[in-house]
Amino acid sequence: MNRSKPRILVKGAGVAGMTACVALAERGGDVTLYDEAGRVGAGASWFAGGMLAPWCEAESAPEEVTAQSIGAVDWWARHVPQVIRQGSLVLAPARDVGEIARFARRTSHYTQVNGAEIASLEPDLDGRFQKGLFFAQEGHVDPRVALQALFDRLLSLGGHALLAGAPAPDEAAFDWVVDCTGLVARDRLDTLRGVRGEMLLLRCRDVSLHRPVRMLHPRIPVYIVPRANHLFMVGATMVESEDTGGMTVRSMLELLNAAYTLHPGFAEAEILETGIGLRPSYPDNMPRVTQDGKYLFINGMYRHGFLLSPARAEEAADRIFGQAA
Amino acid sequence: MTDRIQDNREDNRMDVLFYGQALSFPLMLGTAQYPSPEILREAVLAARPGVVTVSLRREAAREKTGQAFWSLIQELGVPVLPNTAGCHTVKEAVTTAHMAREVFGTDWVKLEVIGEQDTLQPDVFGLVEAARILSEEGFKVFPYTTEDLVVAERLLACGCEVLMPWGAPIGSGRGLNNVFGLRALRAHFPGVPLVVDAGLGVPSHAAQALELGYDAVLINTAVARAGDPAQMARAFRLAVEAGQLGRKADPMEERDMAAPSTPVAGKAFLG
Numbered sequence: 001m002n003r004s005k006p007r008i009l010v011k012g013a014g015v016a017g018m019t020a021c022v023a024l025a026e027r028g029g030d031v032t033l034y035d036e037a038g039r040v041g042a043g044a045s046w047f048a049g050g051m052l053a054p055w056c057e058a059e060s061a062p063e064e065v066t067a068q069s070i071g072a073v074d075w076w077a078r079h080v081p082q083v084i085r086q087g088s089l090v091l092a093p094a095r096d097v098g099e100i101a102r103f104a105r106r107t108s109h110y111t112q113v114n115g116a117e118i119a120s121l122e123p124d125l126d127g128r129f130q131k132g133l134f135f136a137q138e139g140h141v142d143p144r145v146a147l148q149a150l151f152d153r154l155l156s157l158g159g160h161a162l163l164a165g166a167p168a169p170d171e172a173a174f175d176w177v178v179d180c181t182g183l184v185a186r187d188r189l190d191t192l193r194g195v196r197g198e199m200l201l202l203r204c205r206d207v208s209l210h211r212p213v214r215m216l217h218p219r220i221p222v223y224i225v226p227r228a229n230h231l232f233m234v235g236a237t238m239v240e241s242e243d244t245g246g247m248t249v250r251s252m253l254e255l256l257n258a259a260y261t262l263h264p265g266f267a268e269a270e271i272l273e274t275g276i277g278l279r280p281s282y283p284d285n286m287p288r289v290t291q292d293g294k295y296l297f298i299n300g301m302y303r304h305g306f307l308l309s310p311a312r313a314e315e316a317a318d319r320i321f322g323q324a325a
Numbered sequence: 326m327t328d329r330i331q332d333n334r335e336d337n338r339m340d341v342l343f344y345g346q347a348l349s350f351p352l353m354l355g356t357a358q359y360p361s362p363e364i365l366r367e368a369v370l371a372a373r374p375g376v377v378t379v380s381l382r383r384e385a386a387r388e389k390t391g392q393a394f395w396s397l398i399q400e401l402g403v404p405v406l407p408n409t410a411g412c413h414t415v416k417e418a419v420t421t422a423h424m425a426r427e428v429f430g431t432d433w434v435k436l437e438v439i440g441e442q443d444t445l446q447p448d449v450f451g452l453v454e455a456a457r458i459l460s461e462e463g464f465k466v467f468p469y470t471t472e473d474l475v476v477a478e479r480l481l482a483c484g485c486e487v488l489m490p491w492g493a494p495i496g497s498g499r500g501l502n503n504v505f506g507l508r509a510l511r512a513h514f515p516g517v518p519l520v521v522d523a524g525l526g527v528p529s530h531a532a533q534a535l536e537l538g539y540d541a542v543l544i545n546t547a548v549a550r551a552g553d554p555a556q557m558a559r560a561f562r563l564a565v566e567a568g569q570l571g572r573k574a575d576p577m578e579e580r581d582m583a584a585p586s587t588p589v590a591g592k593a594f595l596g
Contacts, residue, residue, distance in 0.1 A: 060360045106552055193393035218496055218546075240394035241384040250383070283397060285361035 005030050006175040006320065013037075013163070014045035015143065015305040016287075016298045016312065017180035018150040022079060023313035024178070025157035027321045033154060034162040034169055036184070041147045043182050044277030047199045049225050049235050050143040050306050051212050052076060053088050055109040055135050057307065064286065065304060068311045073139045075310035080149040082228075083141050084211070089113075089121060090133040092216040093261050099216035100131055110135045124207050124263060140212050142227050143306060176320055178296045182280040183242075189290070189299055194242040194278030197303070198251045199235035201273035206265035207232075215258045222258035231272070234259050238303070247274040279303055289315045296320070341518050341540040343487050344433070344465040348375025348541060352531075352565045353406065353520065354558065355545025356380075362397045364554050369401050372558035376404045378435055378543065381428065382411035382421050395428055406467065408435035413448070415455045422459050434459065435467040435489065435522075435543075445495040445523075449476045453483060460484025469522050472506035474513055481517065488514065489522035489543065492534065496546040498526025501533055511538045528557075528564030535568025536576070 006029055010021045013035035025031045035042060054069040077083040090110070092099045104110065110133040119126035121134060155161065162169055171177050179185050186192045209226040225233040237251045252274070259266040282288060282300035287308050290297045296319060298312050341347065354374035359365040369377060379398050384391030398405060407425030412418040415438060422434045438455050440448025447469055453476065456466045460483055468480050472490040480488060490510055493499035501507055502524065511519060521534040522543040531542045544561055551557035 062360070193397075196390075218550075239383055241390040242393060243390035248383075281361075283361065283366070284363035 004028070007173065008032070008176045008178060008320065009034060009169060009171060009174040010178045010180060011035070012043070012180035012182065012184070013040040013147070013151070014043045014180065014182060015048065015147065015309045016045075016182070016301055017178075018147050018154070019309040019313035020178050020180055020298055020316055021154045021159060022150050022157070023310075023317045024320065025154055025159045027317045029176075029317075029320065031154065031157075031159040032162060032169065032174070033151075033159060034166070036168065036181075038164045038166070040151050040163070041144060044197065044279050044301075045143055045147060045305055047197065047235070047275035047277040048143040048305055049199070049212070049223055049233055050141045050146065051088065051223065051225060052083070052139040052141060052307060053135065053212070054307065055107050055138065056088055056090065056214060057304065058107045059103050060106075061304070062284070062286065065308065069304070069307040072307050072310050073137070076139070076141055076146065076306070079153060080141060080146045082145050082149070083139055085137075085139040086211040087121075087134055087136040088138040088140070088212045088214065089118070090135070090214045090216065091118070091125075091129045091262070092131075094130075096217055097131055099218060100133060103216060104133055107133070107135075109137055121211070122209055122213070124209065124265070128263065138212075140225055141306065146306070174294075176294050176296065178298065178316055180298045182299065182301075183278055185297060185299055186280075188292075189297060191282055192280055192299060193240075193283075195281050195302065196239040196241045196243055197236040197277050197279055198239075198247045198255070199233060199275045199277075200247075200252070200255050200259075200271060201275065202232045202234060202259065202266065202269040203230050203272050204232055204266055204269035205230050206268060207263045213262060215262055217258070220254045220258070222255055224259055224262055232259070232266075232269070236303070242278055244276060244278060247276060279305075287312050289319065291319060343467075343518050349373070350375045350562070350565070351535070351541035351569060352562060353378055353522075353541060353543035354403075354548065355408075355543065356398055357410070357545055358549040359554060362394065365549075366397075366401060367555040368548050368558040369403060371555045372548070372562045374403060374562075375541065376406045377401060378406045378408045378545070379425075379429070380408050380410040381425050382409060382417065385421075385424055385428075389424070389428060392428075399429070404433075405429045405431060406433050406435050407431065408469075409437045411439070412437060413439050413442075415451045415458070418451070418455045419458055422455075422464055426464070432463055433465045433467065435469060437469045447471060447491070449473065452476070453479045456480050456485050457483035467520070472503055472510050474510060477510060477514065481514070487518045487520065489520045491523040492521045492530065493524025495523045497524050498547060499524055500526055500530035501537075504533075504537070507534075507537055507539070528560040531561050532564040532568035532571070535565055536571050538572060541565075 008029045052073045058066045115130040212225040214223045234255045281302040285302040287300040352374040355378045409418040409421040438448045438451040493502040518540045520541045
């Protein structure tokens with residue numbers, strides 16, 4: 001066996017698995033990707049917002065999230081052509097404007113913006129909001145485009161893919177197995193649970209935005225992320241449930257209300273898709289890399305898959321190849 | 326410090342019974358909206374509440390799909406008071422109570438029937454109806470209500486042995502909005518366990534409720550949405566203890582004029 005080029009099986013083609021594939025292949029691994037669903041992005045990652053917002057997340061996430069994700073925007077920009085670095089905007093309806101002060105107290109790296117400044121950032125919001133926060137260094141990416149770009153990158157680095165009906169590979173033939181299968185791995189990761197998230201994909205030709213907007217609300221915070229071709233992702237609910245059934249009316253109302261409050265032009269938007277995913281989560285809602293012999297588990301991405309998976313992928317690569325110089 | 330709190334705990338046991346059971350501490354802590362289950366656990370360790378409340382409606386829209394989270398709640402080792410948060414009709418509330426009894430193995434239920442989406446104000450008509458149905462079925466109902474005396478009478482008449490009036494709308498953090506009304510409720514029902522539920526924002530609000538003679542307080546958002554939930558949980562525990570001790574110590578009467586605590590001999594104070 002050629003020790004300089006370990007044979008690595010990566011199971012799971014979501015954001016944890018795809019970032020691991022690329023990080024491991026870049027360090028010289030002979031990487032094989034396998035997903036039992038037979039395609040890239042069959043799980044929760046497909047429905048992610050794709051916001052690369054280390055500083056906004058500090059509002060409710062532990063400090064480690066910000067610390068571990070500051071490099072994430074650069075990591076994605078190095079690997080995916082379509083990373084948009086236009087920052088992100090935090091707004092609140094007039095009656096909930098107090099929420100902006102709370103958000104500001106708990107975050108950093110923003111500038112306070114008034115009505116005119118909001119309008120210069122987002123002309124379509126002219127006159128609609130008088131107060132907000134602008135996080136200039138943040139970015140966003142379309143998760144579906146990004147996962148495909150990582151897949152292409154894996155192949156260009158000489159990696160292999162077992163998708164679309166391929167039989168399960170013989171794990172004994174690999175030096176390492178990196179399991180990134182989310183809740184599928186819960187039998188081996190006993191504190192893992194699913195947190196239900198629901199999202200909408202809208203097409204709206206009447207509104208254009210250049211960056212994600214977070215609409216604050218004391219109970220129901222929602223974000224609206226612009227994507228190419230007049231698409232908008234609106235998300236996402238957080239329910240402590242492992243129900244995989246269709247979107248509830250309550251959730252749909254909450255998401256649509258936020259979009260409509262942001263701009264009434266969304267009234268005529270087409271609802272193209274409703275998406276439901278279960279976010280794999282540990283009790284502290286922080287991802288981790290764990291090891292059991294030749295098995296590495298990268299799991300527990302919770303709502304931070306695109307933000308935190310690059311750091312976890314590099315951590316897994318460090319375990320296999322030793323610390324990078 | 327710990328010993329002293331333990332002593333008071335023993336002391337409280339004799340005070341008030343909720344359906345025949347004493348709470349280990351007159352604080353009820355909600356489990357919604359925390360940044361993570363781990364932070365919730367830290368908050369519970371800091372508050373050491375007499376019960377934790379858990380919502381089921383949205384989590385269990387279909388079958389028992391919230392089980393993973395509920396198991397974490399049960400592992401906290403604190404008695405569980407399931408609630409019907411998010412229910413807007415009598416039927417929803419009754420169904421949710423049934424599920425709660427099955428999931429948590431308790432006949433206690435904190436009954437919420439929400440009447441108004443914006444303020445989450447209780448629908449007191451639906452509340453009384455649901456309380457009647459559930460009490461007849463053997464549930465021990467903790468109704469989330471307003472400070473209205475007549476509604477309180479109706480709830481007691483249909484079998485409730487505890488009342489949980491709001492301090493202010495759920496999640497508003499405004500404290501005791503109607504101190505007069507809460508005082509009147511306390512005076513009218515001296516023997517009924519009363520819990521201020523909803524609307525508390527800072528620890529002094531909890532102390533005030535205990536000083537008014539309320540038997541416990543329920544908090545959730547104030548702790549869950551604080552920057553440091555565990556620290557806020559501990560602050561609420563201390564405030565509840567302070568309010569309770571202050572009440573027991575028989576406070577002085579309010580007066581309109583200054584009453585110096587040191588003699589004022591030599592000054593012409595009768596002029």
